[in-house]
Amino acid sequence: xxxVEEERPDGVGSIAHRVPDLGALELLLAVARLGSLGAAxxxxxxxxxxxxxxxxSMERQLGVALVDRSPRGSRLTDAGALVTDWAxxxxxxxxxxxxxxxxxxxRRDSRLRVAASMTIAEYLLPGWLLALRAGRPDTAVxxxxxxxxxxxxxxxxxxxxxxxxxGLDAPSGLDSAVIAHDRLVVVVxxxxxxxxxxxxxxxxELASTPLILREKGSGTRQVLDTALGGLARPLIELSxxxxxxxAAVSGAGPAVLSELAVxxxxxxxxxxxxxxxxxxxxxxxxxxxxxxxxPTGPARELLTLTRG
Amino acid sequence: xxxVEEERPDGVGSIAHRVPDLGALELLLAVARLGSLGAAxxxxxxxxxxxxxxxxSMERQLGVALVDRSPRGSRLTDAGALVTDWAxxxxxxxxxxxxxxxxxxxRRDSRLRVAASMTIAEYLLPGWLLALRAGRPDTAVxxxxxxxxxxxxxxxxxxxxxxxxxGLDAPSGLDSAVIAHDRLVVVVxxxxxxxxxxxxxxxxELASTPLILREKGSGTRQVLDTALGGLARPLIELSxxxxxxxAAVSGAGPAVLSELAVxxxxxxxxxxxxxxxxxxxxxxxxxxxxxxxxPTGPARELLTLTRG
DNA sequence: ATGGGGGCATAAGCTGGGCTTATGGGGAGC
DNA sequence: GCTCCCCATAAGCCCAGCTTATGCCCCCAT
Numbered sequence: 001x002x003x004v005e006e007e008r009p010d011g012v013g014s015i016a017h018r019v020p021d022l023g024a025l026e027l028l029l030a031v032a033r034l035g036s037l038g039a040a041x042x043x044x045x046x047x048x049x050x051x052x053x054x055x056x057s058m059e060r061q062l063g064v065a066l067v068d069r070s071p072r073g074s075r076l077t078d079a080g081a082l083v084t085d086w087a088x089x090x091x092x093x094x095x096x097x098x099x100x101x102x103x104x105x106x107r108r109d110s111r112l113r114v115a116a117s118m119t120i121a122e123y124l125l126p127g128w129l130l131a132l133r134a135g136r137p138d139t140a141v142x143x144x145x146x147x148x149x150x151x152x153x154x155x156x157x158x159x160x161x162x163x164x165x166x167g168l169d170a171p172s173g174l175d176s177a178v179i180a181h182d183r184l185v186v187v188v189x190x191x192x193x194x195x196x197x198x199x200x201x202x203x204x205e206l207a208s209t210p211l212i213l214r215e216k217g218s219g220t221r222q223v224l225d226t227a228l229g230g231l232a233r234p235l236i237e238l239s240x241x242x243x244x245x246x247a248a249v250s251g252a253g254p255a256v257l258s259e260l261a262v263x264x265x266x267x268x269x270x271x272x273x274x275x276x277x278x279x280x281x282x283x284x285x286x287x288x289x290x291x292x293x294x295p296t297g298p299a300r301e302l303l304t305l306t307r308g
Numbered sequence: 309x310x311x312v313e314e315e316r317p318d319g320v321g322s323i324a325h326r327v328p329d330l331g332a333l334e335l336l337l338a339v340a341r342l343g344s345l346g347a348a349x350x351x352x353x354x355x356x357x358x359x360x361x362x363x364x365s366m367e368r369q370l371g372v373a374l375v376d377r378s379p380r381g382s383r384l385t386d387a388g389a390l391v392t393d394w395a396x397x398x399x400x401x402x403x404x405x406x407x408x409x410x411x412x413x414x415r416r417d418s419r420l421r422v423a424a425s426m427t428i429a430e431y432l433l434p435g436w437l438l439a440l441r442a443g444r445p446d447t448a449v450x451x452x453x454x455x456x457x458x459x460x461x462x463x464x465x466x467x468x469x470x471x472x473x474x475g476l477d478a479p480s481g482l483d484s485a486v487i488a489h490d491r492l493v494v495v496v497x498x499x500x501x502x503x504x505x506x507x508x509x510x511x512x513e514l515a516s517t518p519l520i521l522r523e524k525g526s527g528t529r530q531v532l533d534t535a536l537g538g539l540a541r542p543l544i545e546l547s548x549x550x551x552x553x554x555a556a557v558s559g560a561g562p563a564v565l566s567e568l569a570v571x572x573x574x575x576x577x578x579x580x581x582x583x584x585x586x587x588x589x590x591x592x593x594x595x596x597x598x599x600x601x602x603p604t605g606p607a608r609e610l611l612t613l614t615r616g
Numbered sequence: 617a618t619g620g621g622g623g624c625a626t627a628a629g630c631t632g633g634g635c636t637t638a639t640g641g642g643g644a645g646c
Numbered sequence: 647g648c649t650c651c652c653c654a655t656a657a658g659c660c661c662a663g664c665t666t667a668t669g670c671c672c673c674c675a676t
Binding site for chain 1: 319322323324325326327329330331334337340341352355370371372383384386387389390391392393394395396397398399400401402403404406407408409410412415428429430431434435438439442443453454547548549550553554555558572576577578589613
Binding site for chain 4: 333353357358361362365378379380411
């Protein structure tokens with residue numbers, strides 16, 4: 001009201017200006033945990049005035065009082081407790097990001113070299129890396145992402161210690177253990193006619209409908225092509241899972257994705273799963289390693305984590 | 309190696325310096341979606357050089373090439389696709405944060421005033437608000453968090469249109485619909501002796517063990533006290549779910565929390581659930597409204613979302 | 617072949633947010 | 647009453663990120 005600014009209809013567009021940055025959120029979490037601005041500042045290696053000012057500017061930005069200050073410490077307000085919890089989820093995602101990014105970078109002198117398919121690297125590995133870091137903080141992990149064949153090759157040439165692939169059968173020359181199951185799902189935006197569909201799609205219907213797909217060569221695409229007999233018709237081909245999801249959410253058409261990739265979207269009903277019949281879209285997720293060389297050390301540790 | 313910096317053992321402490329800020333992550337997502345730095349820049353309302361420089365500094369920070377630039381556009385590298393997906397999850401959490409924060413602030417002239425218990429406000433409402441915003445972008449929602457009694461009062465005095473509470477029975481004077489089920493769980497860090505325990509805990513054992521708890525008066529605490537006959541022994545009392553989780557994860561002792569609150573921690577094995585027997589820790593999550601006044605308009609919309 | 621447009625990079629300069637140091641006031645405990 | 651631990655304010659510094667102004671490259675259409 002009264003501000004000209006952009007022509008954005010408030011709620012669309014850059015969220016970064018409306019959400020405090022990660023440093024501020026971490027600070028808030030520290031304040032919640034430690035009960036004082038000064039203590040939180042010390043933990044983060046900044047000075048108390050810096051913490052004080054940062055919390056205050058966060059309160060100004062959000063328009064809500066977050067902490068009750070007193071000469072004996074600071075406690076969260078009710079709103080502050082909520083905000084802090086929401087902040088925790090952002091920070092959690094950031095930690096997963098960091099764990100993954102570090103593995104992408106560490107290529108040198110890593111004690112554990114992992115090769116994984118895209119889907120697994122995207123959705124499962126960061127969590128595993130976090131858990132591993134919790135138990136073995138000094139284990140440097142490197143990550144190479146590629147398709148099943150690339151993973152197998154890395155293992156056989158000794159460039160990787162442990163691999164993860166999705167698919168119906170284990171690559172030859174490798175031992176494997178099934179660690180989880182996955183399934184491709186057909187998803188549409190809630191506004192799409194298929195969202196209300198009860199009668200399952202069959203193979204021919206799926207094959208004759210233009211779909212939003214990953215490009216040829218991706219594991220997801222291969223499974224679908226195989227299931228349909230090489231007939232999947234692309235509406236558009238996109239280069240990343242994220243792009244496919246975004247297109248589907250925006251209503252461009254039906255997409256086919258791993259259920260790992262759309263779990264959250266389904267929960268939030270940004271996407272709706274369409275029942276499918278007569279098409280085998282299931283696949284296993286496997287840990288793989290060179291035949292006869294049971295994983296030891298950090299690799300064994302990681303393998304244990306993945307099976308729980 | 310070679311840098312003095314902090315005495316932090318790399319992996320501990322402030323994550324904010326190792327993770328690009330939200331603006332950069334949003335930019336990366338836009339680049340992935342639109343296929344060009346310039347187009348992404350336009351969408352975010354910045355200039356092309358700004359986008360170029362920001363992506364470049366993000367690549368420098370992460371030590372990984374994210375996009376392949378060409379005179380005809382930019383595409384993600386393999387590593388970039390991974391990073392973009394991980395970034396998407398941070399941004400998603402940020403959107404939930406924003407939706408929640410906006411509801412905390414909007415107190416005035418909101419078309420839908422919601423009152424909710426802490427647990428529901430923390431874990432479920434942001435997702436609902438996002439979904440609501442997707443369908444009805446112009447619905448201003450305000451959120452008041454409080455215990456069941458407070459929620460009931462807000463509804464009865466007309467200060468709120470729709471409420472959400474957790475508990476065994478619906479407050480009197482209100483109509484209600486069960487929208488989900490919840491259960492308190494006993495959780496410990498993986499290093500805690502109870503983490504390997506097979507034999508379920510019984511009520512007396514739980515009552516005689518000092519626990520990390522929310523403070524008296526919180527809904528979670530009340531359910532536990534009731535289940536144990538008012539006997540829960542606090543090891544420490546903390547003011548927020550986040551603080552309780554952090555204490556439990558750090559191994560301070562067993563904590564009792566809603567399973568909604570610890571879902572992610574259990575999945576990542578940062579916490580382990582301890583089996584419990586002979587203590588009724590289940591509770592319903594209910595939508596509530598003044599008796600006889602079925603929700604209409606935006607309230608009905610939201611109610612539909614919660615049952616999906 | 618040639619000009620235009622879309623794509624990206626580099627350079628120079630400005631601004632503001634977030635940091636620091638320095639200082640002051642308020643409550644609790646020995 | 648002295649001391650310690652809170653927090654707030656003020657003044658100044660610095661760098662990250664933005665903008666404007668260029669230039670190069672490639673493709674395509676005229």
